[in-house]
Amino acid sequence: MHQKLPKEIDPFRLAQNGLLLEGKLPLARMARLTKSLQNTDGMVNVKMAFDIDEVGTPYMRGEFNTSVSVICERCMKIMVLELNVDCSLAMVISERKIEGLAEQYDPWIIENNDPVLLSAVIEDELILSLPLVPRHAEACLPKEAWSVGDDEVELKDIDKPVSPFAVLSGLKIKQ
Ligand SMILES: [Zn+2]
Numbered sequence: 001m002h003q004k005l006p007k008e009i010d011p012f013r014l015a016q017n018g019l020l021l022e023g024k025l026p027l028a029r030m031a032r033l034t035k036s037l038q039n040t041d042g043m044v045n046v047k048m049a050f051d052i053d054e055v056g057t058p059y060m061r062g063e064f065n066t067s068v069s070v071i072c073e074r075c076m077k078i079m080v081l082e083l084n085v086d087c088s089l090a091m092v093i094s095e096r097k098i099e100g101l102a103e104q105y106d107p108w109i110i111e112n113n114d115p116v117l118l119s120a121v122i123e124d125e126l127i128l129s130l131p132l133v134p135r136h137a138e139a140c141l142p143k144e145a146w147s148v149g150d151d152e153v154e155l156k157d158i159d160k161p162v163s164p165f166a167v168l169s170g171l172k173i174k175q
Pocket of ligand 1: 072074076
């Protein structure tokens with residue numbers, strides 16, 4: 001069976017019914033994710049297959065694909081990152097149940113019967129897939145910029161979230 005993306009879901013029921021959800025969600029609806037991005041443009045392509053495996057574990061196999069704009073921490077210019085998430089989440093009703101899970105799963109803790117906001121699950125997985133320090137795959141700075149103190153700069157940058165203000169001040173210095 002196949003249906004469009006609902007706003008809220010009951011994951012256990014979807015698993016019992018073996019449903020497939022497919023559709024698109026705007027990035028703009030994911031505020032926790034977009035605060036690390038340069039803009040909120042774009043859509044996430046979503047595929048979620050709900051089922052119960054042979055040992056009775058309800059799970060969701062998800063594929064989420066999108067492109068996001070972030071700042072390269074090396075050259076401080078905007079770069080487009082492809083995020084391609086492929087996840088298998090097993091639904092568990094409490095953290096204590098995580099230990100028994102088969103290796104192929106990450107836990108998806110659902111502690112009560114309230115409907116689950118669909119975009120939140122997708123958003124969590126996309127946030128996890130963001131690189132800690134986004135950088136162009138290619139050497140994006142001219143060679144001479146590499147000679148001094150590059151290691152120190154990288155260490156300092158690791159825990160720092162990408163802030164639009166930091167980017168703005170970076171631009172000002174350059175001008
Ligand atoms: Zn770069």
